[in-house]
Amino acid sequence: MTCNKYLHLTLAERQIIETGISHGSTKAAIAKTLGKDKSTISKEIKSHRLKSFSASYPIDCSLFPKCKDKKTPACSTQCPSYIKFSCKRRDRSPGACNGCEAYHRCHYDKYRYSASKANDEYRDSLVNTRIGVNATLSQIKQLGLLIKPLLAQGQSVYAILQSHPEIKLTEKTLYHYIEDDVFQNAGVPITCMDLKRQVRRKLSKKKAVQYSPRKDRSYLKGRTHKDFIEFMEMNPDASIVEMDTVYNDGSNGPFLQTFKFLNYDFLFCVYHQQKTSENMLEGILYLETILGEALFNEEVMVLKTDRGSEFVLADSVEIRKDGTRRTRLFYCDPMASWQKGSLENVHLLIREICPKQVDLYALGLDSQEKANLISSHINSYNKKKLNNKTSFxxxxxxxxxxxxxxxxxxxxxxxHDQVTLKPHLLK
Structure with a gap:
């Protein structure tokens, strides 16, 4: 397979670059995380960073703020004392101003790197290489015996290939082997029904569901999706956590309160036996206890959820009893789950373990320990959008x-080989 360091950057990789810049990581550290050459990261940031602020000073002299002659005609680049302003973070590494503590105090030119905007500028077409592989019957059988238990654990073909670089096949070729009964003919019973992606595609039948829009309540004031957009424009570095609930029986439970840390694609689930607004508040306080107040303030600056009745205690969520701010809570528009699409996507993985229309208690979901098990396996699963990395x-x-x-x-x-995304995980 092609070595990752020579592949073009994907949107997911650019998102990791943006997160790295915001955390002050060096280009070398970001390159190591992505398995890329340092020069690739350097060129990417330099080529796609955008000026977010033009200097408010007439010249870019580092001495200007304290210069006694700054209001005289002598103040120019020809001044003997002129020293061109330079910033290690902006000009060297990581190469952009995202996450800089001095961002709002700085009066010089500022640059930001945006993964989505950088990806929009990226217009080159990727060339997909098709690799043909010849194999003996014994080699095919050996490969089949390797991947069969992993498929049974709910792992995708992609995840298996990333965990086993010794398999010199492309994802497409391995799919063809399964679809063409190559493994079946070699004596290993692997069929298309073992493929999680194909099973989902063939069995999915969406039914029309009628929704009754909820009326706006007072807790929504200043917390709508429009308010969220305005807040993020003013605070582009704010860390966002999406929140929701997963359940099958709305009356009896159990319920999973899910949190998705967007900066890290990291999932945390809190177990509940009831789905009241008080329970959801307790779940947030539980998360705060785990992280500690200071880290919670830093990593959960924004909570975004839907308009479910279990999330109405907005004031108690945002403000602690001592009057200090815990976070800011915003709500998606009615019937607009795509506004927290990252969390909705990870719910698909949760549903691999906790299918709909089954008794989740009988399945084994009966404690916080089981909720931790779900979070652990999903966070240990190789994801294509993370450049073959796990959320952990x-x-x-x-x-x-x-x-x-x-x-x-x-x-x-x-x-990797023990990651299981099947219901029997909870037994």
Missing amino acids: SVLRFFNSEMANRFLSYGLTEIP
Whole structure:
């Protein structure tokens, strides 16, 4: 397979670059995380960073703020004392101003790197290489015996290939082997029904559901999606956590309160037996206890959720009893789950373990320990959008303190071949 360091950057990789810049990581550190050459990261940032602020000073002299002659004609680049302003963070590494503590105080030219805007500028077409592979019957059988238990655990073909670089096949070729019964003919019973992506595509039948829009209530004032957009424009570096609930029986439970840390693509689930607004507040306080007040303030600056009745205690969520601000809570528009699409996507993985229309208690979801198990396996799953990384590895690289707190609390990193996204995980 082609070595990653020579591939073009994807949107997910650019998002990791943006997160790295915001955390003050060096270009070398970001390159190591992505498996890219340092020059690739340097060129990417330099080529796609955008000026977000033009200097308010007439000249870019580092002495200007304290210069006695700054209001005289002598103030120019020809001044003998002129020293061109330079900033290590902006001009060297990481190469942009995202996340800089002095951003709002700085009066010189400022540049920001945006993954989405950089990706929009990227117009080159990628060339997909097709690799043909010849194999003996024994080699095919050996490969089939390797991947069969991993498929049974709910792992995708892509995840298996990333965990086993010794398999010299492309994802497309391995799909063809399965679809053409190559493994079946070699004596290994692997069929299309073992493919999680194909099963989902063939069995999915969306039914029209009628919704009754909820009436706006007072708790929504200043917390709508429009308010969220305005807040983020003023605070572009604010860390966002999306929140929701997953359940099958709305009357009897159990319920999973889900949190998705967008900076790290990291999932945390809180177990509940009831789905009241008080329960959801307790879940947020529980998360704050795990992280500690200071880290919570830093990593949960914004909570974004839907307009479910369980999330109405906005004031209690935002403000602590001592009057200090805990976070800011915003709500999606009615019937607009795509406004927290990142969390909705990870819910698909949760549903691999907790299918709809089954008794989740009978399935084994009966404690916070089981909720931790779900979070651990999903966070240990190789994801294509993370450039073959796991959410655990991304979190550990960018925020080791936060990773250690979750690990100390009870989450664990699961070895690649033991990652299971099937209901029997909870037995």
